[in-house]
Amino acid sequence: MALQTGLKLKLGQKLKLAPQLRQAIALLQLNRLELREHLEQALESNPLLELDAPEAVSEADVEPRDGTDPVDDFADEYRADDRDEYHDERWNDLPEGFSEVAETPDYDRFISDPAQESLAQHLLWQANLAHFSEQDEAIARAIIYALGEDGYLADDLATLRASLAPEYLVSIDEVVAVLGRVQHFEPVGVAARNLRECLLIQVRTLPSETPSRGLAEHLIEHYLDEVGGLEAAALARRTGFGTEEIDGALAVIRRLDPRPGLRYGRDDENYLVPDVYVFPGDDGWQVRLNRDNDPRLRLNDAYVKMIKKALGEDKSYLKERLKEAQWLISSLELRNHTLRSVAEAIVRHQAGFLEHGDIGMQPLLQKEIAERVDVHESTVSRATTGKFMHTPRGTFELKYFFSGAIPTRDGRSVSATAVKARLERLIATEPVGKPLSDQALVERLAADGLLLARRTVAKYREQLGIPNSARRRREARRP
Structure with missing residues (x-):
């Protein structure tokens, strides 16, 4: 049998993430405690990293330099020989990217005692x-x-x-x-x-x-x-x-x-530390990141200078640690920028909630925020899971602000959260001893233009922890 040989041309696409971008994605999905643990491990293992002295700074001022997208920083791999041999001015002056806040918001007046989600x-x-x-x-x-x-x-x-x-x-x-x-x-x-x-x-x-x-x-x-x-x-x-x-x-x-x-078990000694603060300002609702989110890492000058004198394996080791330190600092900056951008987009869309409570919540999907911030939907998911926003209405996980849409008779739509708030209000004001059945609630909501099935009303009532009308009637008869 003759052996046949030949060449085949095959086209394909393959996505390959740079190590820096993979690290930035990993940091974004960490909650506050996980991030702290990760950074503590990095400080212990990398001699090129050290913790800068704490100052009154706000991560709200983290912005990409020169009007560029921080993601672009990850497009090209860092090459020391393209710059000064061991120094990059972008890294040396990194703390300057965190500008001072002239007037710190009074967070204490917004503090509440949020219930932990089950x-x-x-x-x-x-x-x-x-x-x-x-x-x-x-x-x-x-x-x-x-x-x-x-x-x-x-x-x-x-x-x-x-x-x-x-x-x-x-x-x-x-x-x-x-x-x-x-x-x-x-x-x-x-x-x-x-x-x-x-x-x-x-x-x-x-x-x-x-x-x-x-x-x-x-x-x-x-x-x-x-x-x-x-x-x-x-x-x-x-x-x-x-x-x-x-x-x-x-x-x-x-x-x-x-x-x-x-991780969702209730513990009375646990308390939430918000990642984002929202408060009213002269130009509308203002967003600030928790200043403790960023520990202000910097390069250790003594070790950076030591690289020039080191030889052999010591020099290779220090150069590799230098590159890791720079990647981590840039990844933290990107994490804060993304978190703030997502939080600002949510606040702009849910201003009605901040002013009127759940009744003012608007339908919102992660895809909509992704389009506004110009990131992938999975990035929004990572940025909102395990991150909490403190508002005058209380402290909520960022994902709380996403809600499906319920159609109305006039062709508009309202959020499921707002519908639940209306449902809760109807039950709270029902006649004593004469609770409204689920069908009666459907009819009351229909009078307001909301088109819901009885089964949907029952589901929302259960999610609110409200018993059915028979049980409410029995409870009302108890002395």
């Missing part, structure tokens, strides 16, 4: 925006209500299916399909049925280029019991992989959360 509330909010069908949303709600405090699914699939009958006659496969979507809500891995499933869901959502991800998935799937009880060397002998490979996989596994629901 896991169920967090998941129900995501379910409302997931574009489920009516039946699938009912399945999702049943799953969410069946979760334990640690986030694991307490009921089996047959029990969930039975709880939906006779209103919804669903199959096990339909329950499994919705369960898979809920398991990828934030926090990822919630609603898992066991530890192995929880960890596998999380590791499979990691970027494909994550080092040792494949081996970590293999160890979780086949050697989970041994992972917690054996040293890397013993696990290597058991599995046939190298010790260094096992160490890398174990490092990935340690970053996973075995109890994703516990």
Whole structure:
């Protein structure tokens, strides 16, 4: 048989993120405590980094220099030989980018005691925006209500299916399909049925280029019991992989959360520190970032000067640490700029909420904010998860300001949050001893032009923690 040879031309596209941009994305999704821990580790491991003396500065003044987008800084990799050999003036004068605030807002007058969001509330909010069908949303709600405090699914699939009958006659496969979507809500891995499933869901959502991800998935799937009880060397002998490979996989596994629901557990000693402050000003609502968000990192001049005198491996080590330090400082600046831009866009859109409360909330999707800020929708998701905004109305997670749209009779739309506020107001003013049924509430809302199904009203009432009319009637009769 003759051997045929030839050339083939193949075109394709591949997105490759620069290390700096990957770091900026990773920093953006960290909440305040996670960011502090990350920076503490960076300060301990990198001698080129040090903490600048604290001053009365505001991250609200972080802006890209020379009118350029800070993302452009990541387009070209840093080359020391293109500038002064070891110094870049952009890094030396970085603190100058944080201008002084002449008059600090009086934050104390806005301080409140916000209630911590429960896991169920967090998941129900995501379910409302997931574009489920009516039946699938009912399945999702049943799953969410069946979760334990640690986030694991307490009921089996047959029990969930039975709880939906006779209103919804669903199959096990339909329950499994919705369960898979809920398991990828934030926090990822919630609603898992066991530890192995929880960890596998999380590791499979990691970027494909994550080092040792494949081996970590293999160890979780086949050697989970041994992972917690054996040293890397013993696990290597058991599995046939190298010790260094096992160490890398174990490092990935340690970053996973075995109890994703516990972060939402209530603790009276916990309190929230806002990432963003909103307060009224002469030109409308003003946005300021919490000054503690940025620790004002800077380069250690002594070590920078030492690079010129170092030789061999010492010089290579210091140059690499210098590059890492510069990337981290720039990534922090980009994080603050993005967070502030997203917060300002939200505040401009939700001015009605700031002035009138929930009743003034407008429909808003993450996609709309992404278009206004000119970033990807996933960037908005990272910037709003785990970040809190303090307003005269209280302290809210940034994602609270996103809400689906409810159509009205005249063709306009109102937010689901505003509808809930109207519903709560109707129930609060109902005649004593004569509570309004869900159908009566539908009719009252229809009189205001809101077109809702009775099932939707019942769902919103449950989310508000308000019992049905029969129970309210019984409670009103109690002495």
